[in-house]
Amino acid sequence: MKKYIIFILIVALAISFVLGLYLYKLNKINEEIAFEAEYQRIESQNVIKEAENILKETSSIDNKTSPNTKIIEKIYYNDCEHLVQTEKKITESLINKNESEFQIEYMGWEIQKFTPSEVVVYKEVYDFCNEHFLLKEVEGEIVIYALDKYDNEREIIRETGIQTKYLSELDIDNLKEGIKVYGKKNLNSIIEDFE
Numbered sequence: 001m002k003k004y005i006i007f008i009l010i011v012a013l014a015i016s017f018v019l020g021l022y023l024y025k026l027n028k029i030n031e032e033i034a035f036e037a038e039y040q041r042i043e044s045q046n047v048i049k050e051a052e053n054i055l056k057e058t059s060s061i062d063n064k065t066s067p068n069t070k071i072i073e074k075i076y077y078n079d080c081e082h083l084v085q086t087e088k089k090i091t092e093s094l095i096n097k098n099e100s101e102f103q104i105e106y107m108g109w110e111i112q113k114f115t116p117s118e119v120v121v122y123k124e125v126y127d128f129c130n131e132h133f134l135l136k137e138v139e140g141e142i143v144i145y146a147l148d149k150y151d152n153e154r155e156i157i158r159e160t161g162i163q164t165k166y167l168s169e170l171d172i173d174n175l176k177e178g179i180k181v182y183g184k185k186n187l188n189s190i191i192e193d194f195e
């Protein structure tokens with residue numbers, strides 16, 4: 001009987017030892033998990049803070065328009081598929097604005113670039129651009145017409161004063177027919193060639 005009790009005691013002792021070891025390990029694992037979670041939380045907080053700082057640096061504080069900001073307006077005309085770009089001087093009401101304040105003044109435009117030196121805005125319209133020109137000879141001189149969307153002569157926009165009699169026969173023939181030109185740059189360079 002005594003032997004039996006001793007045996008049970010030993011078994012009980014062994015069981016409690018194993019159980020104790022198990023609980024100790026479990027506790028340690030939990031602690032490790034908690035530590036890892038805390039570490040991750042701090043890490044992600046740091047990442048968020050860094051991102052916030054970058055945003056702050058690039059937005060409102062420094063990124064504002066000034067009297068020297070160039071405004072580039074780009075308009076895409078769907079009817080003739082031309083993109084017309086115009087550089088504008090900044091107006092009083094657009095100075096010292098951040099991007100969202102600027103956007104309010106430029107409703108309906110997409111801001112493609114926003115820096116203190118240059119702002120690029122873009123929009124699409126269902127219209128025909130006004131950069132379709134026709135060079136024609138009228139009474140011995142080159143005259144520039146603006147064309148409408150049907151290629152009709154809308155109005156004379158400039159009399160160049162360039163006399164056609166000094167030009168080559170080919171040029172004179174072409175000018176009698178009329179030379180279509182798209183874009184102000186092209187128009188200027190072709191006129192320079194005739195001068």
Ligand SMILES: [Zn+2]
Nearest residue numbers: 080082128129
């Ligand atoms: Zn056009």
